[in-house]
Amino acid sequence: MGRSPCCSSSSSTGEGLNRGAWTAQEDKILSDYIKNHGEGRWRKLPEEAGLRRCGKSCRLRWLNYLRPDIKRGNISPEEEELIVRLHKLLGNRWSLIAGRLPGRTDNEIKNYWNTILGKKQRQAPVRAATDGKKTQTPLAADSWVASPKDNNAAAQPVVRTKAKALECSSQVFIDNPKRPAGMASLETPPDHQASSITRDRMDPAQGDDDGRLLSMTAATNNGESNDISSADPLFDFQFEDTFLSDLLILPGLSAIPAFSSDIHQPEMGMQM
DNA sequence: AACTTCGTCAACCGCCTATCA
């Protein structure tokens, strides 16, 4: 195999590298360098910054510890619940899970799971089974829709907005650019029409921002109503990582007054 | 007080994938 390990002693920069815990001085050198030059080029970084560390070690230190937007410790009950739900959907894909928790790192979540949540899950498998249960409430037009998250809504800072009914003559299509490779986008099934969309508003003080979508319900011609956002675990994850700006309305769908300014029309020739 | 065990978490290791020449 042609690749030499980044930190191997035989590599050109591998001799005499520092290992183990980082010192405050090393942290400062790394932080200053990245502030001035930006992230990336990790293998060249130690040489250019004057650090006796391998590039991987620098990257890890920055991403897991020094990044300014990082949140440390005190994982809230809401975050814990989200970790549990996402782990059920995704398994040990820590970087994906971390992507859903602003300021948290994959390493932190992995450690948290291995030391706390994994233990809890093993001790309380019955509770875990009920946590993921979703209600399939039929929705009336203009109804206020509760997502599974709302079980403890009182403890959450987000404000749920009232959903406007979609008067559909076509399908709703959600294209989330952040979705993991291999996950399909969520769309209204062919024999359904989207009937209701709910979202949260992240910061009430900011007015109407690009809130996360919470659920989407579709109705068949005979009046049967289904929560299509929770119908499939893969969709469920993608949906939860979806913002209003990801919502596309196919040509022919009538306007939705409450959201009209938030929704963009798809490009011409878009395929289903 | 001394020793042992347990829990936590930063850091390392090795593999995989994307990119580029």
Next chain:
DNA sequence: CTGATAGGCGGTTGACGAAGT
């Protein structure tokens, strides 16, 4: 197309402090 390289990821380790005996 192929091989080299860099970046990224998940699993694992080990140091260290806290709790227990």
